Amino acid sequence: MNTLPEDPMILFSFINTKLRDNYASLDALCDDMHISKADLVAKLGSAGFEYNPSQNKFW
Incomplete structure (x- = not known):
């Protein structure tokens, strides 16, 4: 995940955009960017964000 922002709030905004x-x-x-979905979900989850597949965004 070294190409992604480290700060969880910036990462949240970046991924949702x-x-x-x-x-x-x-x-x-995740497939296109070659990143681990589990790692991304865990990192954003640790900041209190959860992925909503029906809305295709973290919230």
């Missing part, structure tokens, strides 16, 4: 503008799902984003 990518999901909104470019990807139909978190799986598609």
Whole structure:
């Protein structure tokens, strides 16, 4: 995850923007960006964010 922002709030904004503008799902984003979905969900989860697949965003 070294190409992603380290700060959880910036990461939250970055990922949600990518999901909104470019990807139909978190799986598609992770596959395309070659990042671990589990690591991303854990990092954002530790900051209190949860992925909502029906809205395709973290909240």
